[in-house]
Amino acid sequence: MGRGALRLATIAVLVFLYVPIGIIALYAFNANRAQTWPITKYTTDWFAAALDNEGVRAAFGLSLTVAFWAMATALVLGSLAALAVHRYRFFGRDALSFALILPIALPGIVTAIALNSSVHALDVQFGTLTIVVGHATFCVVVVYNNVVARLRRTSASIEEASMDLGADTWQTFRYVTFPVIRTALLAGGMLAFALSFDEIIVTQFTAGTQETIPIWILNHLHQPNQRSIVNVVALFLILLSTLPVYLANRLTTDTSSGAAGRL
Numbered sequence: 001m002g003r004g005a006l007r008l009a010t011i012a013v014l015v016f017l018y019v020p021i022g023i024i025a026l027y028a029f030n031a032n033r034a035q036t037w038p039i040t041k042y043t044t045d046w047f048a049a050a051l052d053n054e055g056v057r058a059a060f061g062l063s064l065t066v067a068f069w070a071m072a073t074a075l076v077l078g079s080l081a082a083l084a085v086h087r088y089r090f091f092g093r094d095a096l097s098f099a100l101i102l103p104i105a106l107p108g109i110v111t112a113i114a115l116n117s118s119v120h121a122l123d124v125q126f127g128t129l130t131i132v133v134g135h136a137t138f139c140v141v142v143v144y145n146n147v148v149a150r151l152r153r154t155s156a157s158i159e160e161a162s163m164d165l166g167a168d169t170w171q172t173f174r175y176v177t178f179p180v181i182r183t184a185l186l187a188g189g190m191l192a193f194a195l196s197f198d199e200i201i202v203t204q205f206t207a208g209t210q211e212t213i214p215i216w217i218l219n220h221l222h223q224p225n226q227r228s229i230v231n232v233v234a235l236f237l238i239l240l241s242t243l244p245v246y247l248a249n250r251l252t253t254d255t256s257s258g259a260a261g262r263l
Contacts, residue, residue, distance in 0.1 A: 021238060028231040033224060050232040059216040066128060066203075066212060067196040070135035074192040075185060077136070078143025083177075086151040097148075104141040111137060112205035119206065126208025134206040135199055139192035146188035147181050154180050187251040190244035198241050213237055 031041035050056050085097050103111060115134045119126060158180075162172040200214035207215060217233055220226040 028235040063213040070196040073136040074139035082147035108201035116205040130206040134202040135196040143188035146184040150184035187248040190248040194244040
């Protein structure tokens with residue numbers, strides 16, 4: 001395949017991926033409540049209406065809270081699991097590694113039903129805690145994959161050298177291991193935050209009566225008087241989800257380039 005054909009294919013893929021997003025962005029400025037095309041008049045009034053909407057503010061606050069705690073949980077559990085799997089050789093190590101990455105490969109509806117059944121069986125009240133636990137099941141995978149990949153690219157001899165020079169386990173982790181995995185933790189945490197912030201399937205089965213931003217959008221999508229505000233909220237959601245993904249990509253790219261340069 002020639003270079004020109006590859007360029008056309010790349011452009012076609014980008015158009016396929018981003019034209020629908022662009023249309024949503026344009027509809028956020030549509031002065032008409034009805035989504036008619038082409039747009040004849042533009043306005044920014046819907047942005048003020050979205051900011052004044054109490055339901056939007058509450059859902060946004062809940063999404064931020066859930067995403068933060070899911071990210072924090074994933075950072076702790078995912079990094080500990082990565083260190084254990086990478087450092088030690090034990091029976092069932094490969095099976096454990098597979099079990100850790102399996103949740104992100106399972107259909108979301110299966111995970112959601114399993115979590116919902118577990119919450120009912122334990123007689124736990126649905127709320128913020130159950131949403132955080134549900135989101136952490138797949139956020140842990142992102143952090144684990146990032147950290148274990150970084151550890152596999154790092155020689156174990158640097159930790160051994162630290163121990164030989166008299167450093168204890170904590171000092172070795174603080175001054176040797178942590179600086180090595182720091183950017184992997186940041187990238188994994190940002191990706192986990194983004195995944196949690198816009199998750200809807202698992203949230204539907206673990207939120208009870210609470211509304212995160214994606215659930216608010218779904219609940220108001222087919223209400224004609226709310227459709228314009230929904231478009232504005234969707235635009236905000238796109239922008240807020242893009243930022244951590246972009247930063248995570250820059251972190252991993254810069255780190256890989258730096259490592260290649262050192263080699």
